[in-house]
Amino acid sequence: MKPAETENGGTVPARRRLAPAERTPQILAAALEEFAERGYAGASMAAAAARAGVTKGLIYHYFPGKADLFKAVVRSCVQPVFNEAERLIAAFEGPKAELLRGLIELAYDRVATERRERILFKLILAEADRFPELAAFYNAEVLSRALALVGGVLRAGAASGEFRPAAAEAAGLAPVLMAPAIMASIWQMMLGEGRSPNLAAMRKAHVDLVLQGLVQARAPGQGAPAA
Amino acid sequence: MKPAETENGGTVPARRRLAPAERTPQILAAALEEFAERGYAGASMAAAAARAGVTKGLIYHYFPGKADLFKAVVRSCVQPVFNEAERLIAAFEGPKAELLRGLIELAYDRVATERRERILFKLILAEADRFPELAAFYNAEVLSRALALVGGVLRAGAASGEFRPAAAEAAGLAPVLMAPAIMASIWQMMLGEGRSPNLAAMRKAHVDLVLQGLVQARAPGQGAPAA
DNA sequence: TCAGCTATTGACCAATCGGTCGATAAGCAA
DNA sequence: TTGCTTATCGACCGATTGGTCAATAGCTGA
Known part of the structure; x- marks a missing residue:
């Protein structure tokens, strides 16, 4: 040695x-x-x-x-993750739907490339109950920050009339929007790149579903007549 | 002793x-x-x-x-999970959208109540690389089965014209639909019931987003342009 | 009642672990 | 060159672990 x-x-x-x-x-x-x-x-x-x-x-x-x-x-691992997203949001001008698509695609691309962040997430999850401060740290520094970013975009889009009004209730919607990208990361970790659900297919379906589900119908007044 | x-x-x-x-x-x-x-x-x-x-x-x-x-x-823990869902799908008659809503709500309700399955998922995730057979088992017995169930509903709905044609591409869409409920479970595990994203809010937003994003517009010929 | 099967114990072992500490030598300033 | 600071080593310790095994005693059928 x-x-x-x-x-x-x-x-x-x-x-x-x-x-x-x-x-x-x-x-x-x-x-x-x-x-x-x-x-x-x-x-x-x-x-x-x-x-x-x-x-x-x-x-x-x-x-x-x-x-x-x-x-x-x-x-030592969590710092640089958000800089990219925050820069993207701050610099963006244009329809909120395009911003949302950009964020989602950014998330999937990071999942495909950045291995350390996947590992880190697994570690935090596995050891969260043995290190309560760690869970609190993840909540404050990662999850809450991400939810705030997405929630801000949602509310802005709802306020401008570009999204359906329901988009303003970001408390439930923001985590729903983020979850598929995170799960894609987890599946990649568990099953390897071969057997996991296809990343590109998920990305496309995700963007598609979100935009179809959120963007206000072009012709107003005939939305959901409900009962 | x-x-x-x-x-x-x-x-x-x-x-x-x-x-x-x-x-x-x-x-x-x-x-x-x-x-x-x-x-x-x-x-x-x-x-x-x-x-x-x-x-x-x-x-x-x-x-x-x-x-x-x-x-x-x-x-010893994975057996009884799917019986409920499979029974629900087999016995269901009616609009596929209602079936999908029922499945999503079932998933969230299980997350809220069944603690053992959450723990189990965490264990499998944390130890997957040390027990490759375990990851393979999860893939075959849990993930693939769940994807097949959801994918079947999606394709049936697309075939009947109730869902948008894009729903037929279940390879990407099915995991996207399942992910939020699983992430809700993971967050509950990491952060406890207090600090995690609100389960009921996620459930509502999830169902809402999926139905709005998938169900074919009622008036035909003006939904998706460009045939 | 009794004998046999086996579920159950408790003592034991080698390996490994987290952690400590005095000895050593690499770099820097003078 | 010399000498001081301190980064670095390597031997060591008590505790705990996964795993073994012969001895024991609870149950059951005859």
Whole structure:
């Protein structure tokens, strides 16, 4: 075990000393992989250290314990997700329906490419009851933020008359709109890309259903006569 | 630890001998709780045994090892889920839209009540890559079956002209229709009943969106332009 | 009543884990 | 070059785990 054969390709001399600002992200990345593969309880500190090319003792030099390392891993992963969506919404001008389509398609495309976020979601879900603060963190930093974004678009569209008035009740509708993309991600994770429901087909059906179901009929006054 | 104080309320004499047909489900139920609370790796055989009011050794008398116990737990839980839906579909006569609404509402109501199925889904998701056969089992026995049920309704509705023709492309649409109810279940599990998106609101918005998005406009010839 | 089958126990083992700590050496400042 | 700081190692510990097995005792049929 003299040459580090973990992920740095070469034959780095063992015991290279690095600045904490450089070693810490190495450890976090290695720990993410370890936690993702074995789950919280199954993950081994020694194995995580080995993935980072260091020894277990060093991890305890940077993190007080396993639980703290886990939380640090989660926190280090959630930041960049929303920037894209928020920029898209802020910069968009045009029909709200097109904005909504863009958001949905963005979500599916991220699912298709970004693997780390899928893994992270699984981790949070699996360990939520053992780390209540983690569930609270997910709720505040991820779910609520996403719901607010989608809800804002829905209400704007309803206010402008472009969407049916029911779209304004975003409390129920926003999660319904987001769910299929998230489930697509989960299925990909569980079943692999081969056996999961087809991503492109879901994306198309999803956009289609949402636009047909939300956009106000062009000829007003003949909507749902109901009973 | 003389009187068993686990879940049988009374002061049963220690070491009661039971027929395997009676003890096995006890062990399976106890193991489900243990796995659900601590995850696969975190669960302890001794703790699962204690929950069942027996000792670890007895579990190894009934199951070859931890992995086998886990698989047996999963298998023992998935059977009764589909009977209800299949009965509903078979017995139903009337507009396909009403059948679809009934299925969606059934799904949400199960989410609200059945706790074991939520737990089970979480377990399968969390341990899918460690037990590939488990993912395959979920795919074959749960997801595919559910997709086939929903897809059948969609195609029937499209064939009868009640749904828009796009409904026939069930490969993408069926998972999109099922996803919100499943996500509702997952959110309930992660965040508790308090902080999750409101179940009743989601149910209403979901039904509303689906029916508006799928049902063929009543006046023909002016719905989808471009034949 | 009694003998036999087997459900059930409890003690045991090797392996592994999270965590601790003194020793070591890599880098930097002087 | 020298010396100090501290990143890094590796050996170690107590606790717990999955798994084994011989001994025991509850039930049932004769």
